[in-house]
Amino acid sequence: MSEEGNVKKFMFVNRKAPYGTIYALESLEVVLITAAFDQDVSLAFLDDGVYQLKKGQQTKGIETKNFSPTYRALEGYDIEKLYVEKESLEARGLTEDDLLVDVTVLGRKEMGELMGQQDVVLSF
């Protein structure tokens, strides 16, 4: 049972594309574990990490589990703070409409400030 004083601010920083490496999937696993302990969880998507949220992923052809629907399920675990860096989206020709879940788009400066406010930052 959590006590008020034991809640820390956790941020998961996702900077890798999905499928090519295991980082994106492993990050999701740890995010869900952390949420089970009633912590204050934020997810940040930078660099190729923004590709994790791209709509329309179909993994049948590479015979790998499509874990992208999990991002839509995070809301059910009270994980609602998803942040995407604007510059990373733009560099990849993506817009907020290309993403499969509602996010807050932040500029690099705001993203940096948000990171500075965390108790724990885990990088994937």
Place this chain on the structure above:
Amino acid sequence: MLHIINKSPFTSSSFDSCLRVADGGDVLLIEDGVYAAVGGAAEKQVREAMKQFKFHVLQADLEARGIADRVIEGINKVDYGGFVDLAAKNDNCQSWL
């Protein structure tokens, strides 16, 4: 020669190095390398390199990443059979890891 690239152009120098050093031939983008085939990402660089190389991209890896509908015009989409054909057609191949 067939040049195979499996890393994102944003996270690795493989793509840049291949285009800088290789002397023409076929380039096949697979795994995270397929992000180079998408419009708005490395598009300018790819269009310039198209004068020298024939670009191919693996369809299954595009679909997995949700980007099969935004491949730069002129890049040839291949299935796994097409991958084998490219390997067989070329005298040799190089994986730019």
